[in-house]
Structures are given as C-alpha cells and as structure tokens.
Amino acid sequence: MNESPGWASPGSAPSDGQEPGVPRPAEPTDHSDASSKWSKEQPPAGQWSAPSGSGTPSGPPRQPTPNWGGSPQGGHWGGPPPAAKPGVIPLRPLSVGEILDGAVSTLRAHWRTVLGITVTVAVITQICDILIQRYLLPAPAEVDPNATPSEALSQSFDVVRSTLVNSAPTFAITLVATLFTTALLTMVISRSILGRPVTLADAWREAKPQLARLLGLTLLLPAIAFAIMTVGVLPGMLLGGPAGIALSLFCGLAAFVVVLWLMIRFSLASPALMLERQSIKKSLSRSAKLVGGAWWRIFGITLLTLLLTFIVSMIIAVPFGLIAYAADDGLSSLFAGETPEFGWPFLIITGIGAVIAASITYPISAGVSVLLYVDQRIRREALDLELARAADIPGYGPQQSTDTTPGS
Known part of the structure; x- marks a missing residue:
C-alpha cells in the first residue's frame, strides 16, 4: 500500500448513497479474445474422432472429471478461482471465522512487534494502576448490616460514589493504554x-500524526455515552421514592439501548480515522455509513469478540488470583469470613496476570475492529481490488496513483 496506510478513495462508494452493486476483479490484462481467432469454417458437432492405433480403448468415451477444488491447466471447472491472499486474510468478503483467524494470524506473523507494543503498554499500565491503588485511592466505603432503611440508602450512595472515584484513575489509564495499542496495532x-513486514518504528511513524485526533475520538465516545445515560437516569433520581426508582430504571434501560446502538454505529470510526487519515467528524460519518445495513452482524461479531477475550482473561486471571491470595495470606481470612487486606504480593502477582491477559486480548480486539472495517469496505466499495493492486498481485493492473489515501 505504498507508505500510506489508507486505501482506495470512497468518493463513489455505495456507502455514500449509491447502489450496492460492487464490481469484481476483471480478467487479467494479457487475456486475449480467443473466440475471434477461430476459423469461420468449423466441422459439425460430434465429428471429432480419437487417434487411430491399437492402443485406442473401446467402449463409451470417458467424460472429463471436474476438479471441484483445484484449478486444472485448462481452466477452473469447479467455480471461480480462489481469492488472492497476500497476507492474513483472503481479499474477498470475510466470514466471522476468517475475521477472528486474521486477528490471531497477525499476532503470530508479527509477534515481535505486536508483543513489543502490548507488553510495554500493559506493563506501564499495571505499574501505574498498582501505585495508584496502593497510595492514592481512599479506603472503600463501609456498609453497616444493621443500618436502618434510610441509612442503608445513604450508605449505598456512598458505596457508588466511592466505587466511581476509585475506578476513575483505572479508567483513565485504560483509556490511554487503549489509545496507544489501537493506534499502533491498526498500522501493524x-x-x-x-503480507508486508512492519516494525515498531514503522507503526509509530505512521500512527503518530493521527494520535491527537484518535485521543479526541477516544474521549468523545465515552462522553457521549455518559451524557445519554445521565439524561436517562437523572429525572428519576431527582424525583425520588419508588416512582423515581422505577422511572430511573425504565429511562436508564432506554438510554442504554440508545448508547449501545450508537457505540456499534461508531465502532469503525477508529480504523477509519487511522487508515483514511480522516478528522473526528468524518470518521464518525464514515463509520455510520459503513455500518448502515449491517448493524446486527457487526454487533454479533463484536459481542462474540468481547466474550472470547473475557473468557481468555478469566482463564489467565483466576489462577493468578488464587496464587496472589495464597501469597498474601488472604485465603485464611477469606475462609474465616473476614475482609482480607491485600499487600504488595497480591498486587504484583495479579498485575503480572493482567499483563499476560492484555498481551493476548489487545491484539485480538484491535484486529477484529480493523478487519471488520476492511470487510465492510470490501463489501461496499470493492476495496479488495485496490488491496490486490497494492499487493502487486498479477491480473489486477497497476495502482492508479502513488497515494490512494481516502480523503486526501
């Protein structure tokens, strides 16, 4: 793709309002029109005879056996030729399995670069998180089991407020970590x-110009979600009482549905911003157009990816958590029904488990997001043709220009 991370210009794409018909690859340029070279005088049909000789077999003529999966020398009897695959995915519309396999294949093919990014970011993130938890965060609010209903309600608000305060630094650190991993892994x-090699320096050089915009996008999406949820829950909280609680639950559920719809609709904004070098506003618009008509499919793949990464995280976190409990002598207090007080051994061991989990799950999440974007552009804009040209695959013709970044 030359040195530009973006691909074909979407100016006349169906996602911009045109019909969904997508042109497929043309015949190779050196293919000649063989039908024009036949003689005008042809023998009648069925007059071909086998060569004479004693070795000519008797009986009915043999029928040619189709090659259902391969490509015989005389042509493709079993259907169209397989799609070109210069890298981790075939250049055609992708299935769910191919998207997940492409994300894992990227981790395998470029493991030095990918792990260099994820391990570095995860280690820094966990060190900051451990120090904040150990020295800066206040003690969690206590709940009195013998409190009156009014006191229990007040304590519940204290617990919620304490939880939000304690989780805010972790959320901010995670946001910054997601920013860098998304930017660099998108380029990888x-x-x-x-199918081209990439180093950490290459990824950083291509991602650096868009980091400020990506930061704005990364902050904007949670802010939109928070604002919508606040508008949904606040009236019931102001009303108070059983009616206020019911109103908060109903409006909060409606607000959550709206947030979920918007987050999926804008889920391709990050790769659009990085690969097309778009502004925040245009990347949101591009995502909305690419997701249009495929919301449920993208939602299902995103949900499946979240489930898989959660399972992988739990498989790694549970053993490390048990080891951390044992190393910090938390098991005895846990069995005694007391609240354990965790020290440095617990924080360090759980931090190591979190680093290992993040090193595996970050590339998968980022890979699925980018490959969903590529898949939608292949389906809507025939991006596979431009990718084939950028990969110098024979039969697709030369690239049209030296810079094919959309929006340039």
Whole structure:
C-alpha cells in the first residue's frame, strides 16, 4: 500500500448513497479474445474422432472429471478461482471465522512487534494502576448490616460514589493504554493484510500524526455515552421514592439501548480515522455509513469478540488470583469470613496476570475492529481490488496513483 496506510478513495462508494452493486476483479490484462481467432469454417458437432492405433480403448468415451477444488491447466471447472491472499486474510468478503483467524494470524506473523507494543503498554499500565491503588485511592466505603432503611440508602450512595472515584484513575489509564495499542496495532494489521513486514518504528511513524485526533475520538465516545445515560437516569433520581426508582430504571434501560446502538454505529470510526487519515467528524460519518445495513452482524461479531477475550482473561486471571491470595495470606481470612487486606504480593502477582491477559486480548480486539472495517469496505466499495493492486498481485493492473489515501 505504498507508505500510506489508507486505501482506495470512497468518493463513489455505495456507502455514500449509491447502489450496492460492487464490481469484481476483471480478467487479467494479457487475456486475449480467443473466440475471434477461430476459423469461420468449423466441422459439425460430434465429428471429432480419437487417434487411430491399437492402443485406442473401446467402449463409451470417458467424460472429463471436474476438479471441484483445484484449478486444472485448462481452466477452473469447479467455480471461480480462489481469492488472492497476500497476507492474513483472503481479499474477498470475510466470514466471522476468517475475521477472528486474521486477528490471531497477525499476532503470530508479527509477534515481535505486536508483543513489543502490548507488553510495554500493559506493563506501564499495571505499574501505574498498582501505585495508584496502593497510595492514592481512599479506603472503600463501609456498609453497616444493621443500618436502618434510610441509612442503608445513604450508605449505598456512598458505596457508588466511592466505587466511581476509585475506578476513575483505572479508567483513565485504560483509556490511554487503549489509545496507544489501537493506534499502533491498526498500522501493524494494515500491513499484515498485504503480507508486508512492519516494525515498531514503522507503526509509530505512521500512527503518530493521527494520535491527537484518535485521543479526541477516544474521549468523545465515552462522553457521549455518559451524557445519554445521565439524561436517562437523572429525572428519576431527582424525583425520588419508588416512582423515581422505577422511572430511573425504565429511562436508564432506554438510554442504554440508545448508547449501545450508537457505540456499534461508531465502532469503525477508529480504523477509519487511522487508515483514511480522516478528522473526528468524518470518521464518525464514515463509520455510520459503513455500518448502515449491517448493524446486527457487526454487533454479533463484536459481542462474540468481547466474550472470547473475557473468557481468555478469566482463564489467565483466576489462577493468578488464587496464587496472589495464597501469597498474601488472604485465603485464611477469606475462609474465616473476614475482609482480607491485600499487600504488595497480591498486587504484583495479579498485575503480572493482567499483563499476560492484555498481551493476548489487545491484539485480538484491535484486529477484529480493523478487519471488520476492511470487510465492510470490501463489501461496499470493492476495496479488495485496490488491496490486490497494492499487493502487486498479477491480473489486477497497476495502482492508479502513488497515494490512494481516502480523503486526501
């Protein structure tokens, strides 16, 4: 794809309002029109005879056996030729399994670069999180089991407020970590699609110009979600009483549905911003157009990815958590029904488990997001043709220009 991470310009794409018909690859340029070279005088049908000789077999003529999966020398009897695959995915519309396999294949093919990014970011993130938990965060609010209903309600608000305060630094750290991993891994995956090598320096050089915009986008989406949820829950909280609680639950559920719809609709904004070098507003618009008509499919794949990464995280976190409990002597207090007080051994061991889990789950999440974006552009804008040209695959013709970044 030259040195530009973006691909074909979407100016006349169906996602911009045109019909969904997508042109497929043309015949190779050196293919000649063989039908024009036949003689005008042809023998009648069925007059071909086998060569004479004693070795000519008797009986009915043999029928040619189709090659259902391969490509015989005389042509493709079993259907169209397989799609080109210069990198981790075939250049055609992708299935769910191919999207997940492409994300894992990127981790395998560029493991030095990918792990260099994820391990570095995860280690820094966990060190900051451990120090904040150990020295800065206040003690969690206590709940009195013998409190009156009014006191229990007040204590519940204290617990919620304490939880929000304690989770805010972790959320901010996670946001910054997600920013860097998304930016760098997007560039790694964009190269791996074309089967090209990429180093950490290459990824950083291509991602650096868009980091400020990506930060704005990363902050904007949670802010939109928080604002919508606040508007949904606040009236019931102000009303108070059983009616206020019911109103908060109903409006909060409606607000959550709206937030979920918007987050899926804007889920491709990050790869659009990085690969097309778009502004925040245009990347949101591009995501909305690419997701249009495929919301449920993208929602299902995103949900499946979240489930898989959660399972992987739990498989790693549970053993490390048990080891951390034992190393910090928390098991005895846990069995005694007391609240354990965790020290440095617990924080360090659980932090190591979190680093290992993040090193595996970050590339998968980022890979699925980028490959969903590529898949939608292949389906809507025939991006596979431009990718094939960028990968120098014979039969697709030369690239049209030296810079094919959309929006440039």
